[in-house]
Amino acid sequence: MTVYNFSAGPAALPMAVKQQIADELFDWQGTGCSVMEVSHRSPEFVNLAEHTEQLARELIGISDDYAVMFIQGGARTQYAMLPMNLSSPQGQAVYAVNGHWGKLALKEGGRFTQAITTAPVSETTYASIPDYEADEIPQTANYFHYTSNETLEGVQWSKPPECGAVPLCCDMTSDLLSREFDMNRHAMIYASAQKNMGIAGITFVALRKDLIGQSANLIPMMNDYQTYANSGSMYNTPPTFPWYVMNLVLQWVKGQGGLAGIQRINRQKSGLLYEYVDRSDFYQNMVSKNCRSEVNVPFWLADESLNQAFLDNSAAAGLKALKGHKAVGGMRASIYNAIPEAGIEALISFMQEFERTHG
Known part of the structure; x- marks a missing residue:
């Protein structure tokens, strides 16, 4: 019997990717070791890391104006890292909420900045995206955040929201790599890998370089985007196996x-x-x-x-x-x-x- 896994995440992996993982599990690239055992500083893994970034930039259309980072902690960590780095307790951020994960992003963001919404937050289930007047968005806000696809409710933006000159940031955890979009409209995108990019344990982040290192906050090193940009996301030992799986998935997407x-x-x-x-x-x-x-x-x-x-x-x-x-x-x-x-x-x-x- 053929089994189809409709899980929302951790989600199904392409069969070809699972087969390659199985084939290479005990001997990766002739090293005689599993990729899980190879040092992240080794030439083999550094090449894999660089190739992963190159593939992501090519597929998504990410220019050199953006830093690409691979971070632990999932999207929930980004809910906090984003306001820590781009705003402050005295600053302001705008959130468009159209579902469960947008609500959580708003709640966490409100711990680090003055978070406002484009429309009143619904206490019930969302079945659409609330309307708002784009010309009423305060242009002094540090960023505008939205969730491109809400997995619980099945509500998805067909195109990015309008927010004027405010930096546009997006949680794309569940639909990054699933469709084309204009990266240049965004100041930042992020996505946990366990939907379309691989397995749990690593989060993909692309952030405009001019926004990095500008925070007025005293941020822990592991929560500072500058740390990842300066170290190639290897300030500490990264999750090497999820990074490897992401590389295989990106190759598979290119082949599709x-x-x-x-x-x-x-x-x-x-x-x-x-x-x-x-x-x-x-x-x-x-x-x-x-x-x-x-x-x-x-x-x-x-x-x-x-x-x-x-x-x-x-x-x-x-x-x-x-x-x-x-x-x-x-x-x-x-x-x-x-x-x-x-x-x-x-x-x-x-x-x-x-x-x-x-x-």
């Missing part, structure tokens, strides 16, 4: 036709699933069509008493991790880059049969 090729595939996959859900009275998606996520598709059964049966039967059929987040409920198919179209077809086929037998 880069971001343009990946985006075509992802739009085809999500389109198939949304089309089926929209035709059915048995399932529903409550997100506004103009901001539906291409990588996280939540759906609800009209009869919620059938939820557990759906989860039990789908798992038995090899369709794993379809349970929605407890804050949202229902089901969620996280269809990141590594999920093939065959996985979507298998899911739809199961949903059709479940509807036939339980409708």
